[in-house]
Amino acid sequence: MVDRFKVSILLDYYGCLLTAKQLDIMTMYFNEDLSLAEIAEINQTSRQAIHDLTKRCYKQLVSYEEKLKLLQKSNIRKKLKEDLIDKLNVYSIEEEPKVLINETLEEILNA
Amino acid sequence: MVDRFKVSILLDYYGCLLTAKQLDIMTMYFNEDLSLAEIAEINQTSRQAIHDLTKRCYKQLVSYEEKLKLLQKSNIRKKLKEDLIDKLNVYSIEEEPKVLINETLEEILNA
Numbered sequence: 001m002v003d004r005f006k007v008s009i010l011l012d013y014y015g016c017l018l019t020a021k022q023l024d025i026m027t028m029y030f031n032e033d034l035s036l037a038e039i040a041e042i043n044q045t046s047r048q049a050i051h052d053l054t055k056r057c058y059k060q061l062v063s064y065e066e067k068l069k070l071l072q073k074s075n076i077r078k079k080l081k082e083d084l085i086d087k088l089n090v091y092s093i094e095e096e097p098k099v100l101i102n103e104t105l106e107e108i109l110n111a
Numbered sequence: 112m113v114d115r116f117k118v119s120i121l122l123d124y125y126g127c128l129l130t131a132k133q134l135d136i137m138t139m140y141f142n143e144d145l146s147l148a149e150i151a152e153i154n155q156t157s158r159q160a161i162h163d164l165t166k167r168c169y170k171q172l173v174s175y176e177e178k179l180k181l182l183q184k185s186n187i188r189k190k191l192k193e194d195l196i197d198k199l200n201v202y203s204i205e206e207e208p209k210v211l212i213n214e215t216l217e218e219i220l221n222a
Contacts, residue, residue: 016178016179017175017178017179064128067127067128068127068128068179068181070179070181073222076222077219077222080215080218080219080222081215081219083215084211084212084215087208087211088208088211088212091204091205091207091208093202093204093208094202096202097198097199097202097204100195100198100199101195101199101212104191104192104194104195105219107191108188108191108192108216108219108220109219111184111187111188111191
């Protein structure tokens with residue numbers, strides 16, 4: 001069973017590496033929750049063709065993550081940021097630099 | 112004229128998306144500075160075949176960067192980090208948390 005939420009995140013990272021049509025169909029299926037039959041009708045093709053495409057693209061997305069590990073790296077960065085914020089709490093740092101640190105870390109994580 | 116240094120960096124980011132053979136040949140040509148003729152001999156093929164492969168793979172690497180922008184994002188992160196370190200200098204922060212901030216930022220950038 002494919003984890004829809006995970007596929008949705010993988011699409012955020014690697015959707016740009018799919019073709020426009022593939023991305024479109026994957027978005028309909030995994031983000032907009034359309035059925036295979038509905039997507040098949042929109043694309044004037046068979047349910048089976050859409051099924052095969054989503055399966056193939058899912059494998060591709062997983063393969064990109066195995067190679068590039070962008071999702072994994074993003075999680076590592078988030079954890080490092082949270083740990084730093086926790087650790088800094090024991091020091092008496094003024095509010096202003098604290099905000100600055102927090103904001104910059106957010107920007108770095110979202111870059 | 113292809114910027115060898117830039118290709119070398121692109122290989123760091125996207126080399127994993129090439130086939131093992133492609134990566135091997137690109138590494139020989141762009142990182143180890145072997146000539147097309149030398150690489151052709153090692154791979155028992157023609158100089159032209161190696162030339163075509165490096166050209167095709169270069170285009171692929173550039174296309175990956177256009178889509179995923181990992182190099183661009185890495186540079187943005189580096190700049191954000193440096194700006195933060197500069198800005199924090201005006202505050203009287205103890206040495207210990209300063210080191211902690213610096214080290215964590217390095218880890219985040221290298222994740």
